[in-house]
Amino acid sequence: xxxxxxxxxxxxxxxxxxxxxxxxxxxxxxxxxxxxxxxxxxxxxxxxxxxxxxxxxxxxxxxxxxxxxxxxxxxxxxxxxxxxxxxxxxxxxxxxxxxxxxxxxxxxxxxxxxxxxxxxxxxxxxxxxxxxxxxxxxxxxxxxxxxxxxxxxxxxxxxxxxxxxxxxxxxxxxxxxxxxxxxxxxxxxxxxxxxxxxxxxxxxxxxxxxxxxxxxxxxxxxxxxxxxxxxxxxxxxxxxxxxxxxxxxxxxxxxxxxxxxxxxxxxxxxxxxxxxxxxxxxxxxxxxxxxxxxxxxxxxxxxxxxxxxxxxxxxxxxxxxxxxxxxxxxxxxxxxxxxxxxxxxxxxxxxxxxxxxxxxxxxxxxxxxxxxxxxxxxxxxxxxxxxxxxxxxxxxxxxxxxxxxxxxxxxxxxxxxxxxxxxxxxxxxxxxxxxxxxxxxxxxxxxxxxxx
Numbered sequence: 001x002x003x004x005x006x007x008x009x010x011x012x013x014x015x016x017x018x019x020x021x022x023x024x025x026x027x028x029x030x031x032x033x034x035x036x037x038x039x040x041x042x043x044x045x046x047x048x049x050x051x052x053x054x055x056x057x058x059x060x061x062x063x064x065x066x067x068x069x070x071x072x073x074x075x076x077x078x079x080x081x082x083x084x085x086x087x088x089x090x091x092x093x094x095x096x097x098x099x100x101x102x103x104x105x106x107x108x109x110x111x112x113x114x115x116x117x118x119x120x121x122x123x124x125x126x127x128x129x130x131x132x133x134x135x136x137x138x139x140x141x142x143x144x145x146x147x148x149x150x151x152x153x154x155x156x157x158x159x160x161x162x163x164x165x166x167x168x169x170x171x172x173x174x175x176x177x178x179x180x181x182x183x184x185x186x187x188x189x190x191x192x193x194x195x196x197x198x199x200x201x202x203x204x205x206x207x208x209x210x211x212x213x214x215x216x217x218x219x220x221x222x223x224x225x226x227x228x229x230x231x232x233x234x235x236x237x238x239x240x241x242x243x244x245x246x247x248x249x250x251x252x253x254x255x256x257x258x259x260x261x262x263x264x265x266x267x268x269x270x271x272x273x274x275x276x277x278x279x280x281x282x283x284x285x286x287x288x289x290x291x292x293x294x295x296x297x298x299x300x301x302x303x304x305x306x307x308x309x310x311x312x313x314x315x316x317x318x319x320x321x322x323x324x325x326x327x328x329x330x331x332x333x334x335x336x337x338x339x340x341x342x343x344x345x346x347x348x349x350x351x352x353x354x355x356x357x358x359x360x361x362x363x364x365x366x367x368x369x370x371x372x373x374x375x376x377x378x379x380x381x382x383x384x385x386x387x388x389x390x391x392x393x394x395x396x397x398x399x400x401x402x403x404x405x406x407x408x409x410x411x412x413x414x415x416x417x418x419x420x421x422x423x424x425x426x427x428x429x430x431x432x433x434x435x436x437x438x439x440x441x442x443x444x445x446x447x448x449x450x451x452x
Contacts, residue, residue: 003223004122008137010222011111012144014075017214019145021207022078022100024152025085027275027296032200033088040399041090042097047395049101054389057102058109059247059381067117068224070110072215077103079211086204105388112384115141116373117225131374132315138366138373139311146307146362149300152207157293159203177285178342182406247382248389256375256428257383261390262421263371267364268394269417270330273410274299274357276399278337281407283350286342291350298351302358303365310366319367320429326363327422329356334415338408375432 029039061070077099084096119134126133176182251257279292310322333356342350368387376383394417401410 002122004118004125004137005140007118007223007225008115008140009144010217011071011114012141014071014214014218014222015111015141015145016148016151017210017217018075018078019148020152020155021082021210021214022152023148024156024203025082025207027153027279027292028156033093038088038090038093042093044396044399045094045097046101046104047392047399049098050104050392051101051389051396053102054105054109054385054392055248056246058106058385058388061106062110062113062381066224066226067110067114068218068222070106071114071222072219074103074107074110075211075215075218078107079208079215082204082208082211085207086201105385105392108388109381109384111141112369112373112387113380114225115369116377116380119373120377121225129315130377131370134373135314135319135366135370136311138370139308139314142307142311142362142365143304146300146304146358146365149303150297153293153296153300155206156203157290159199159206174286174341174343178282178340179338179408179411180406181281181285247379248385251376251379251382251386254376256431257386259424259428260371260375261386262417262424263364263368264387264389264391265394265397266417266421267361267368268391268396269398269414270357270361270364272395272398272402273414274354274361276402277407277410278353278357282337282342282353286344287347287350295350295354299354299358299361302355303362306359306362307366310362311370314367314370319371322363322367323422323425326360326367327418329363330360330418331415333357333360334411334418338411375428 026043029042033039033042058070061073065073081096081100084092086092115137116134119137120130122128122137123130123133275296279295283291283295314322333353337353340349369384372383372387373380398410401413405413
């Protein structure tokens with residue numbers, strides 16, 4: 001197998017194992033640990049830690065350890081969170097949630113940097129366009145990674161399969177489901193009964209094992225890579241520590257990045273809505289909690305398939321067409337969710353929305369990462385650190401207002417963020433096309449003068 005592709009597959013399967021465990025744990029936090037809001041507090045701590053660490057940690061760690069060992073160290077933080085769930089309390093979950101938050105920004109920044117480097121290495125080797133190979137590699141990664149949502153939810157559904165399910169939902173409750181749900185924080189049903197502790201231990205054992213395998217796979221089989229430097233820069237001294245520390249913020253001097261920060265924020269908002277509000281105010285409210293795993297499996301499966309499809313399709317259609325597809329799909333979903341009154345008799349519709357949402361999310365995940373890698377190739381670590389910073393901010397804001405806003409208001413907020421993000425992205429594309437036109441103009445004039 002080709003060397004660079006092998007490394008992409010090692011990273012991809014490492015993330016698959018890691019997020020099979022973490023994704024399953026994340027979706028169960030609010031259900032398993034509802035006492036005194038421990039589960040929601042753990043999730044908020046994770047994204048708060050990610051928000052803070054994105055500001056300075058990734059460039060420092062990647063600069064000191066390299067991409068490979070940054071990935072390994074960050075994965076260990078996720079394994080600690082799985083171990084903390086064995087004896088869940090404020091003294092175990094909150095500290096391990098802080099660890100995940102610190103590790104998450106470094107993990108994703110190292111992943112984005114690593115795939116961009118090996119993509120460009122492969123492009124130079126084969127004579128292809130760099131951004132095309134980077135797009136393809138991100139597509140392969142997200143195909144494998146997004147399927148973790150399928151396996152994580154399937155494992156929890158199978159292990160917790162013995163828990164009692166919800167009976168017939170009263171019509172009065174159905175009236176309060178969907179966009180009209182304004183009592184999310186206090187709404188509860190008989191479907192949220194906690195599974196036995198033996199089943200919890202079994203599930204945590206499986207998830208912890210997956211995490212350890214991810215660390216082992218990455219540490220043993222992933223090859224370290226170094227970014228190719230232009231000739232004459234081989235002996236260039238490393239920048240001062242504080243310069244590296246502040247590189248994340250320094251990159252905000254670039255007007256393109258200031259416009260593009262809405263894209264990762266949109267990613268945080270839309271993922272938080274699906275995992276927090278759609279599953280609770282639509283699926284659990286109308287069908288019962290036993291359907292949440294299957295709904296999220298549908299999202300994960302479509303997301304995974306579309307990720308690899310869009311990664312390959314981008315070289316033929318260009319990224320603009322895919323961004324337009326993602327925006328139109330998500331816009332249609334938001335409008336439909338505002339109008340739809342969920343009812344148990346409409347079972348297939350509950351799966352259509354996560355499927356379409358997965359298609360739009362596949363655009364954001366593959367194209368956003370590739371866009372940041374291509375536009376900020378000389379500052380990849382800082383660019384991906386910024387990406388995770390603003391995505392985490394989107395999550396924090398969405399989780400922050402989750403308990404006191406009606407679902408309809410959240411959908412209008414999401415609609416506003418989507419519109420603003422697409423307008424800003426369009427402005428960046430205009431700037432890039434203008435720059436490209438200015439670069440080709442002198443070349444054409446030179447050819448004309450030569451002919452004369």
